[in-house]
Amino acid sequence: MTRLDTRSAFQYGLAIFTLTALLGLANATQLFGPLNRDALLTHLHSGTLGWITMGVIGLSLWVFGGRDMNMAVRISALATAAYVLAFWSGNFQARAVFGVIMLGVIYFWWWFVVSPGFKDGFASYDDVKLMIGFGLTTLVLGSTIGVIVQVILGTGNSIPATTDLVGAHASAQTGGYLVLVSAGFIEWQLRGGGRRTNLGLTQIGLLFAGGFILAFSVLLAQQLGPQAAQALPGVATLLTLIGTILVAVRNGRAAMAVSWTAGPKRHIAIAIPWLIAAVVFQFFLVQQFIAAQGDVTKVSVGLLHSLDHSYFVGLMTNMLFGSILVFLGARMAQWPWADNVIFWGLNVGAAAFVAVLLIVGSGEGKAAFTHPVAFVAPIMGLSALLGVATFLMRLQGAQATAPAVAHAR
Numbered sequence: 001m002t003r004l005d006t007r008s009a010f011q012y013g014l015a016i017f018t019l020t021a022l023l024g025l026a027n028a029t030q031l032f033g034p035l036n037r038d039a040l041l042t043h044l045h046s047g048t049l050g051w052i053t054m055g056v057i058g059l060s061l062w063v064f065g066g067r068d069m070n071m072a073v074r075i076s077a078l079a080t081a082a083y084v085l086a087f088w089s090g091n092f093q094a095r096a097v098f099g100v101i102m103l104g105v106i107y108f109w110w111w112f113v114v115s116p117g118f119k120d121g122f123a124s125y126d127d128v129k130l131m132i133g134f135g136l137t138t139l140v141l142g143s144t145i146g147v148i149v150q151v152i153l154g155t156g157n158s159i160p161a162t163t164d165l166v167g168a169h170a171s172a173q174t175g176g177y178l179v180l181v182s183a184g185f186i187e188w189q190l191r192g193g194g195r196r197t198n199l200g201l202t203q204i205g206l207l208f209a210g211g212f213i214l215a216f217s218v219l220l221a222q223q224l225g226p227q228a229a230q231a232l233p234g235v236a237t238l239l240t241l242i243g244t245i246l247v248a249v250r251n252g253r254a255a256m257a258v259s260w261t262a263g264p265k266r267h268i269a270i271a272i273p274w275l276i277a278a279v280v281f282q283f284f285l286v287q288q289f290i291a292a293q294g295d296v297t298k299v300s301v302g303l304l305h306s307l308d309h310s311y312f313v314g315l316m317t318n319m320l321f322g323s324i325l326v327f328l329g330a331r332m333a334q335w336p337w338a339d340n341v342i343f344w345g346l347n348v349g350a351a352a353f354v355a356v357l358l359i360v361g362s363g364e365g366k367a368a369f370t371h372p373v374a375f376v377a378p379i380m381g382l383s384a385l386l387g388v389a390t391f392l393m394r395l396q397g398a399q400a401t402a403p404a405v406a407h408a409r
């Protein structure tokens with residue numbers, strides 16, 4: 001099976017991830033002083049859209065198959081790069097225009113994964129495809145809220161104080177979209193597709209409901225009344241936590257069986273504990289938000305950034321690195337030594353970074369090399385960059401024949 005489009009999506013994603021990691025290194029060391037809000041939002045969205053969502057597009061093409069979509073991948077990469085640069089420019093009009101184009105791209109890929117279901121019925125979907133479908137549905141909802149924010153700001157208005165649009169956007173994307181798609185791809189890579197089980201459906205229901213209720217209750221906290229506003233976000237994260245435990249239970253045996261000394265599957269297996277860690281951090285963060293009663297200065301920035309990187313690096317980057325290695329199959333000739341450095345560097349670095357953020361707190365705004373973050377985050381960032389260089393080199397030489405993981409129906 002030739003999948004030039006999947007290969008391209010991985011290549012574009014890796015290229016954009018370079019920018020994420022470089023900005024991360026600058027933020028860690030504070031060598032150029034504190035990053036301004038535009039640079040932080042560039043770090044954020046180059047990672048979530050440029051790297052993670054391009055990777056998700058590549059994987060969706062691999063799972064769903066069909067005709068070559070390389071042109072659509074190229075247009076998507078261009079739109080993403082333009083939107084990321086618009087974040088950097090700080091120009092609100094440019095952000096609004098390119099945000100709308102980005103949203104169009106996201107709707108396109110949502111339609112790509114759900115249209116066979118509308119045509120042939122969703123009974124034809126296995127657990128994996130359902131997870132991807134529900135994940136991209138949440139992405140569409142979360143991104144629509146993001147674009148609404150962008151258009152409000154781009155037209156010179158300010159965000160209404162009665163709704164927390166940015167909070168709803170962020171929680172839908174991380175607590176809903178990322179959890180669902182990662183659960184789908186982890187299962188596919190570890191055990192293959194083709195299954196439709198009651199436990200799988202329960203897991204999907206819990207994860208989708210958890211993300212949706214969380215975003216909804218954050219959005220309308222002021223309208224819901226104090227009791228519901230206090231209870232709902234906690235209930236939502238509990239649903240997600242139970243769903244996540246099901247991910248671990250259902251994939252645990254396959255995850256334990258992977259080799260920890262070599263091969264791609266260890267990246268996929270280790271993504272599971274990272275998923276659980278991220279959801280547990282989310283649970284505590286939600287409790288802090290509730291206790292803070294709207295005063296966000298009372299919420300721990302270290303905890304927020306631990307949650308962010310557990311999702312973005314621990315969960316998603318591991319899952320994508322592992323998938324790229326599976327995609328490459330036996331084509332590992334270049335830099336064979338790099339695989340161990342990437343795996344251990346990324347994971348030990350990310351774990352140390354998260355531990356420092358939780359124990360010492362955020363290092364942002366401190367003088368260069370005065371905070372432990374400056375010494376641990378670069379282990380993660382440099383390993384990520386080594387991954388980018390190694391995988392780009394190998395993908396360049398690859399024939400783009402995606403090995404069948406096992407077939408999804």
Ligand code: HEM
Nearest residue numbers: 048049099102103143146147149150166169170173174178
């Ligand atoms: C079309 C796609 C997207 C659009 C239009 C968009 C737009 C935005 C906007 C306008 C903000 C607020 C920026 C500000 O504070 O000025 C924001 C923040 C944020 N976005 Fe996105 N975004 C998109 C995709 C994503 C994705 C895919 C993720 C994660 C997977 C994500 C995660 C976040 C997070 C975590 C915040 C930070 C909230 C905060 O701490 O202030 N976004 N986004």
Ligand code: HEM
Nearest residue numbers: 021024025027028040044047048305312362363364377381
């Ligand atoms: C997909 C990848 C990534 C995403 C989406 C991401 C996202 C974020 C976000 C949302 C923040 C908070 C920004 C704020 O203050 O509002 C942040 C901070 C930070 N990021 Fe990343 N990041 C990613 C990868 C990396 C990597 C590879 C590094 C490597 C060095 C890194 C290093 C940092 C550092 C050091 C901070 C500041 C933490 C602190 O001291 O509080 N990030 N990132």
